[in-house]
Amino acid sequence: METTRRKLFGLAAFAPLASALMLGQEKSTATSMNSAVAPVLVPKMIPELAPGVTSSAFANHRPSLSPREQAHQRYFPDVTLLTHEGKKVNFYSDLIKGKVVTLNFMFADCQEICPLVTANLEKVQKLLGGRVGKDIFMYSFSLQGQDSPEKLRAYRKAYNIKPGWTFLTGDLNTMELLRRKLGFTYPDPKTDADKTQHIGNFRFGSEPLIMWETMPGMAEPRYLVEMISYVEAEHQGHPKGAREIFHSADPGKG
Amino acid sequence: MFYNVFGEKVSKTRFKEMVNAQKNRRELIGANQFNRRDLMKMGLLTGAGYLVAKNGLSGRAWGQTITPGPINQPASPPTRSFVTQMPIMPIRQPVAKLTPTPTVAPNTAAGEGRTKPHQALTVFPPQKFYQTVQQIAPIFVSPDLPLQQLYTFDGFSPGPTYVAHYREPILVRNFNRIPNGPQPSGFGVPSLTTHLHNSHTPSESDGNPCDFFNSGQFYDQHYPNQYAGVLSDHIAEGGDLNEAMSTLWYHDHMIGATAQNVYKGLAGFYFLFNDHDTGNEHTGFRLPSFPQYDIPMLFADRVFDQEGAMAFDLMNLDGILGDKFLTNGVVQPFFRVHPRKYRLRWLNTGISRFVQMFLTDPLNLNQDQIFFQICKDGNLLPQPIKVTSCTMGVAERADVIIDFSQYAGRSVFIENRLQQIDGRGPTDVVLPAGQGDSYVRIDVTLPHVDDDSADPEDTEFYDLPALEAPRISRTFHFDRLNGQWSINGIFMTCNDDGPTVRVRVGLNTAEHWVLSNLSGDWEHPIHIHFEEHRLLSRDRATPPPPERGRNDVTRVKHNNRNELFFRFRDFHGHYPMHCHNLIHEDHAMMLLWFIDPNGGDNNQLP
Numbered sequence: 001m002e003t004t005r006r007k008l009f010g011l012a013a014f015a016p017l018a019s020a021l022m023l024g025q026e027k028s029t030a031t032s033m034n035s036a037v038a039p040v041l042v043p044k045m046i047p048e049l050a051p052g053v054t055s056s057a058f059a060n061h062r063p064s065l066s067p068r069e070q071a072h073q074r075y076f077p078d079v080t081l082l083t084h085e086g087k088k089v090n091f092y093s094d095l096i097k098g099k100v101v102t103l104n105f106m107f108a109d110c111q112e113i114c115p116l117v118t119a120n121l122e123k124v125q126k127l128l129g130g131r132v133g134k135d136i137f138m139y140s141f142s143l144q145g146q147d148s149p150e151k152l153r154a155y156r157k158a159y160n161i162k163p164g165w166t167f168l169t170g171d172l173n174t175m176e177l178l179r180r181k182l183g184f185t186y187p188d189p190k191t192d193a194d195k196t197q198h199i200g201n202f203r204f205g206s207e208p209l210i211m212w213e214t215m216p217g218m219a220e221p222r223y224l225v226e227m228i229s230y231v232e233a234e235h236q237g238h239p240k241g242a243r244e245i246f247h248s249a250d251p252g253k254g
Numbered sequence: 255m256f257y258n259v260f261g262e263k264v265s266k267t268r269f270k271e272m273v274n275a276q277k278n279r280r281e282l283i284g285a286n287q288f289n290r291r292d293l294m295k296m297g298l299l300t301g302a303g304y305l306v307a308k309n310g311l312s313g314r315a316w317g318q319t320i321t322p323g324p325i326n327q328p329a330s331p332p333t334r335s336f337v338t339q340m341p342i343m344p345i346r347q348p349v350a351k352l353t354p355t356p357t358v359a360p361n362t363a364a365g366e367g368r369t370k371p372h373q374a375l376t377v378f379p380p381q382k383f384y385q386t387v388q389q390i391a392p393i394f395v396s397p398d399l400p401l402q403q404l405y406t407f408d409g410f411s412p413g414p415t416y417v418a419h420y421r422e423p424i425l426v427r428n429f430n431r432i433p434n435g436p437q438p439s440g441f442g443v444p445s446l447t448t449h450l451h452n453s454h455t456p457s458e459s460d461g462n463p464c465d466f467f468n469s470g471q472f473y474d475q476h477y478p479n480q481y482a483g484v485l486s487d488h489i490a491e492g493g494d495l496n497e498a499m500s501t502l503w504y505h506d507h508m509i510g511a512t513a514q515n516v517y518k519g520l521a522g523f524y525f526l527f528n529d530h531d532t533g534n535e536h537t538g539f540r541l542p543s544f545p546q547y548d549i550p551m552l553f554a555d556r557v558f559d560q561e562g563a564m565a566f567d568l569m570n571l572d573g574i575l576g577d578k579f580l581t582n583g584v585v586q587p588f589f590r591v592h593p594r595k596y597r598l599r600w601l602n603t604g605i606s607r608f609v610q611m612f613l614t615d616p617l618n619l620n621q622d623q624i625f626f627q628i629c630k631d632g633n634l635l636p637q638p639i640k641v642t643s644c645t646m647g648v649a650e651r652a653d654v655i656i657d658f659s660q661y662a663g664r665s666v667f668i669e670n671r672l673q674q675i676d677g678r679g680p681t682d683v684v685l686p687a688g689q690g691d692s693y694v695r696i697d698v699t700l701p702h703v704d705d706d707s708a709d710p711e712d713t714e715f716y717d718l719p720a721l722e723a724p725r726i727s728r729t730f731h732f733d734r735l736n737g738q739w740s741i742n743g744i745f746m747t748c749n750d751d752g753p754t755v756r757v758r759v760g761l762n763t764a765e766h767w768v769l770s771n772l773s774g775d776w777e778h779p780i781h782i783h784f785e786e787h788r789l790l791s792r793d794r795a796t797p798p799p800p801e802r803g804r805n806d807v808t809r810v811k812h813n814n815r816n817e818l819f820f821r822f823r824d825f826h827g828h829y830p831m832h833c834h835n836l837i838h839e840d841h842a843m844m845l846l847w848f849i850d851p852n853g854g855d856n857n858q859l860p
Contacts (some may be wrong), residue, residue: 016564039431040391040409042264043401047394047584048339056398063561067440070559075569108269113314113736114817183569186737188540188775200736201571201841210440212568213510216745217737227510233433 015239018204057115067070071210075181079174081141084152084167091178095166100136100235102204102228104217105184107143108155113200117217118159123201127225141178142169143198183214204228206235258407264321310460315702321690330558333398336695340587343550346414349381352427356474364637367467369475370458373520373825377485378478380425386413388446388506388520390438396578396585399562402439403505406478410553412583413522415503416549417544420498421526424477425758434469439559441566442518443511444469450524452503452806454482454497454629454782457827460783463509463844464748464828478525482785485824495594496716497786497804500531501599501632501651503552509748513574513605513836515565518584521603523550524644528608530715531634539715540708541628542655544599547707549596551668553611553646553693554580554603567678573606573736573837575679579670579693588695588793593662594705594751595655597628604648605836608680608777608809610672612643612687612762613656619687626710629653633786633804636718638710643684644800645672647779650807652800654709657696667692676844677837679777679811718803721788721819724766728757728858732780732810732833732843734773742859744841757823760854767788771810778838781807782820783829790817807834822849 017069029102063129065073078092106114118140125132132138142152152167169175179185184199199204202224205212211231215224232238293327354361358375360368380446391409407413420425432444458465459475468475478484481493488494502524506515525535525544533544555576559565564604567574578585602609607742611850613623622642628634632651643654657667671690672815673683730741738745744756759765767787769780793815796802810818832844845860 002709009768040389040406043392043394044409045341045344047341047587049397050588052337053334053397059396059400059564061562063439063563065561067436067438071440119787140809149685181569183567184737185745186571187678198736200738205567207473208436209849210568211443211824214571215510216735216740216842218735218738218740219745219842220747220749223745223749226748230445234587 003078010079014054027056029079050125051178057196067210068208069206076207077181079170079178081170081174082149084149084156084169095137095139095168097208098208100204100206100228100232102136102138103141103182103200104139104200105141105143105179106200107195108151109149110143110195110198112196113198113217117159117200117202118155119219121157121165122161122220124224124228125162125217127221131232132162135236136164136228138165140165141175141177143175143195145172145175153181193245204231206231209235240245260557265506269572273853275352275532284717292576298457313353318785325520329560329735330556331560331562331816333396333578335586335692336588337397338584338587340694341414341582342545343410343582345545346386346416347382347630348384348424348681350383351380352383352385352474353475356383356425356476362476364472365471367459367471369465370827372458373446373456374477375425375476375826378423378476378480379740380423380476381421382424383427384424385427386414387429388448388549389429389711390433391521393583395580395583398410399558399585402564404564405432405442405515406519406843407522410522411519411799412522414523415550416504417533418477418524418526420481422481423480425698426475426477427472427474427501428467430467430469432469432632435586436520439563441514443508445508445516446473446515446520447507447513448473448475448504448520449507449783450475450477450502451781452499453477453502453524454480454499454785454824456825457829457849460827460829461504462505462783462828462846463512463830463832464846466508478823479579480824482770482823483822487823489840492717494529494719495530496530496719498528498716499526499633499786500629501525501653502600503601503632503649503651505603505728507531509841513840514566514568515589516603516784516836517564517574519551519554521554522550523599523601525550525599531833534708535705539634539713540706542595542705542707544597547596548580548594548599550601551694552582552601552846552858553609553670554583554605555607556580563630569839569843570677573835575607575674575677575802579691581668581694586694588665588690588697590660590697590700592700592820593659593698594703595657595659595707595710597707598648598654598656599632600630600644600652600654602646602648602650605832606648606677607674608645608647608672610643610680610684610777611652611693612669612671612690613662613668614667614687614690614692616688620781622687623666625657626655627652627800628655628710630800631806634715635800635803635808636716636790637714639799643671647777647807647834648810648836649779649807658696659705661696662697662702665695665696665697668694668696677835678743678775706761718788722764723855725760725763725820726856726858727766729768729770729858730831730845730860732769732773732778734776737839737841739773739841741831741845744845746844746846748846754847755828756845756854757857757860758850758855759820759847761826761849762821762823763854764819764821765854767820768811769808769814769816769818771812771814774812777809778835778843779807779809780816780831782831784825785821785823788818788819792816825849826851835844
C-alpha cells in the first residue's frame with residue numbers, strides 16, 4: 001500500500017510511524033514546491049524568560065508511553081463482555097485492537113431514541129455491505145448491561161441486522177465504566193442517570209491510528225458512510241487518498 | 255489509589271498537590287480582603303515564581319471522561335505564572351512567485367487538493383503570493399513543561415500574522431505536510447482545510463469543512479481582500495467602505511476534527527489595513543502604530559497530562575475546558591509595555607470556554623478598570639465604547655485601546671472573571687477581581703515614549719452600513735436530542751450541495767435569520783461564514799453596545815431568540831453556519847448553505 005501511494009503521488013515519501021517525539025522525515029523529489037518543506041526540529045521561537053528563571057527538570061521529561069498506549073490506557077479498558085451469542089470477549093484485545101470499529105449504546109426496551117438510531121445504523125450497515133465484519137466492525141453496547149444475550153439476539157432479529165454488527169452486554173459496573181471511558185455521558189449527573197436521555201451519538205474510529213470521530217446516530221446514512229470510509233481509507237493507507245473516498249461514496253453501491 | 259480526571263493513576267505527591275490547589279482556592283474565595291500574603295498566594299505579585307498547582311485552581315468540566323476516583327480536580331502538572339515573555343508571532347512575508355503558477359482550475363496533477371475552480375481569480379488577480387507548510391514542530395509553552403509536538407504553520411504556533419491591505423488581492427498556497435498515521439499525543443487528523451475567519455472570500459477558498467486536502471497535497475486559497483458590495487451594490491465605489499474589517503484569524507476547519515486540529519496549534523491572525531485603519535498613528539483613524547503598539551493576543555485554555563504533553567479528550571461531547579491559560583501559545587506570560595496607549599487585538603480560541611476579560615489592578619481590586627473597545631469580531635464599531643470588560647465566546651474578537659500611562663511603573667493583569675465549570679456554557683457568575691484566571695501580566699516598565707495615537711473619547715470610525723428589506727425570513731432552531739445536535743431537527747451532512755442543498759440564498763440579496771436555542775442549559779457562539787451580520791435583537795430587546803455593530807459570531811444562550819440581518823454579495827458557493835464551541839461543531843452542530851446566482855429558495859424553516 002505504502003509503495004503504491006508513493007508511486008501515485010510522486011511526491012514526498014513519509015517515514016513510517018513515529019513515536020511522540022520524532023517528526024516525520026521526508027525525502028522530496030525535486031519539484032520546487034517541495035523545497036519549501038524542511039522539517040522543523042528545534043523550536044523556531046523560544047521566548048525570553050524572566051530574570052533568574054530557568055527551565056525546571058520536568059521540561060526534559062519524555063513520555064514513557066506511545067500515543068497508542070496512552071489512548072489504550074485512557075479510554076479502552078480490557079473488560080470482559082458477553083456477545084449476543086453468549087460468547088465471552090475482551091473489549092480492547094478482542095473487539096477493537098487493530099481495527100476500524102463503530103460504537104454506540106442502546107437498550108432493548110428503549111422507546112425513544114434507540115429505535116431511530118438502530119434503524120438508521122441498519123441502513124449504514126447495508127450501505128457498507130461486505131465491509132462490515134471484514135474491514136469494519138460494528139458494536140452496540142447494552143446500557144447498564146440490562147439486556148441478556150437472548151434479548152439482544154431477539155433485538156437484532158427484529159431489526160434485521162446482518163453479521164458483522166455485534167451487540168454486547170455485561171454486568172452493571174463494567175458497562176458503566178465503559179460508558180464513561182468512551183464519553184457517552186451527560187454533564188449533569190441527574191440527566192446522566194436518566195436512561196431516556198442517554199447519548200444517541202455514534203462513535204467510530206481506527207484504534208491503531210487513534211483517529212476517532214463522533215456523529216449523531218441519526219445523521220444521514222450516506223454521510224455516516226462517507227465519514228467511516230474516510231477513517232477506513234486512512235487506516236488502510238489507501239492509495240486514492242481519503243478525500244476521494246469521502247466524496248465518491250456512492251449511495252447506490254453496497 | 256489516586257486518580258486525575260482522565261482516570262489515570264497519579265502519585266500520592268501529585269494528588270496532594272492537586273488537593274492543596276483546591277484548598278488554596280477555597281481559602282481565597284473565603285477571604286474578604288486581600289493582604290499581601292493573599293496576593294502572593296494568588297501569584298498576583300511578582301516573586302521568585304510559584305511552583306504550586308496554583309494554575310490548577312479552576313475546576314474542570316464534570317462531564318469529561320471520568321472513572322472511579324475524584325472528579326473536578328485539576329489535571330495539568332504545576333507551572334509557574336508570568337515567568338515567560340509573551341511571544342509576538344512573526345509577520346508573514348510574501349514569496350517572489352509560486353511554482354507551479356497558480357491556476358484557476360485545480361492543479362490536481364501537481365497534487366492540489368482543491369476541487370473547484372477559483373471563481374474570481376481573474377477578476378481580482380493576486381498581487382502578492384504566500385506559501386505556508388503546515389507541519390508538526392516542537393513548540394515551547396512553559397519552562398515547566400516539555401516542548402510540545404504541535405501542528406504549526408512553518409514551525410510557528412500560533413501561526414505567523416498576515417498583514418494584508420484592502421484592494422490588494424493575495425493568494426496563499428497551503429501545504430499539508432502532516433504525516434499520516436497515529437499523531438503525537440494521539441490526537442489531530444492529518445487532513446486539513448484552512449479557514450480565514452470571517453473574510454469575504456469565494457467559497458472554494460473559504461476553508462469549508464468539507465473541502466479538505468490530504469497529507470502530501472496543497473491547496474491554493476485566493477483572498478480578494480475587497481469590501482463587500484464590490485461586485486454588486488457598491489460597484490462604483492469599489493465596495494462599501496463601511497464593511498471594512500480589521501482583525502481576522504485563520505484556523506483549521508477539518509470536518510469532524512476542527513477541535514483537535516485547532517487545539518493542536520493551527521491558528522493565527524490576519525490583519526487587514528486600509529486608508530483609515532492604517533497601522534500608522536499619524537494617519538487615518540490614528541490607531542496605535544503597528545507593529546510596536548498594536549499587539550495580537552490569542553487566548554487559549556489547555557490541559558496537559560501527567561507526562562506534560564498537551565492532552566485532548568477524544569471522547570468529550572460537551573466542551574473541553576483547560577486549566578492552563580495561554581496567550582500567544584505560552585502559559586501565562588508577562589509582557590512589557592511603554593506607558594502609553596496600545597491597541598490590543600484579543601481573540602478567544604477556546605476551544606470551548608467563554609471568557610470575560612477584565613483589566614485587573616492588584617492595588618485597586620475593588621475598582622473595575624476602564625478601557626475602550628474599538629472592534630467586535632474584528633470590525634471597527636461606529637465609535638469606541640468605554641467598557642470594563644469584553645465577553646468573548648470562542649472565535650469572538652475584541653480590539654481594545656488601553657492607556658497604560660496610568661499604571662506606569664507597575665503591573666496589571668488581563669484576567670478572565672467569567673466562571674465556567676463545564677463545557678455547556680458559563681454560569682452567570684462573574685468572579686470578584688483576583689479570583690478569576692489571569693492570561694497575561696502586563697508590566698508597564700519600559701521607558702516613556704511619544705504617543706501620537708488618537709484619543710478614543712474623540713474618535714469615530716465607520717458608519718454602520720444601511721440595512722435593507724430582507725427578501726425572506728428564516729428560522730433556525732438549534733436543538734439537542736440525546737446528545738445529537740440538530741438544526742430544525744435535521745442533522746449536518748457534507749452532501750448538502752447541488753440538488754440536496756438545504757438552504758439556498760440568492761446572490762446579492764438580503765435575508766433575516768432567527769437563531770433560536772432550544773437546548774436548555776447550553777450556550778453556543780454561532781458563527782456564519784462570509785459576510786458580517788447585524789444582530790437586530792436578542793429576545794426582542796436591543797443588544798448591548800459592543801454587539802450593535804457588525805458581527806460574525808453571535809452568542810445564543812439557552813432559550814434565546816436572536817434576529818440577524820445578512821447579505822450575500824459578490825461570490826457564490828457553499829458556506830457553513832455552525833457553533834464555534836469546537837467540540838459541538840465537530841459533533842455536527844452545523845449546516846451548509848449555498849449562495850446561488852439564480853436566486854434563493856423560499857424555505858422559511860430549512
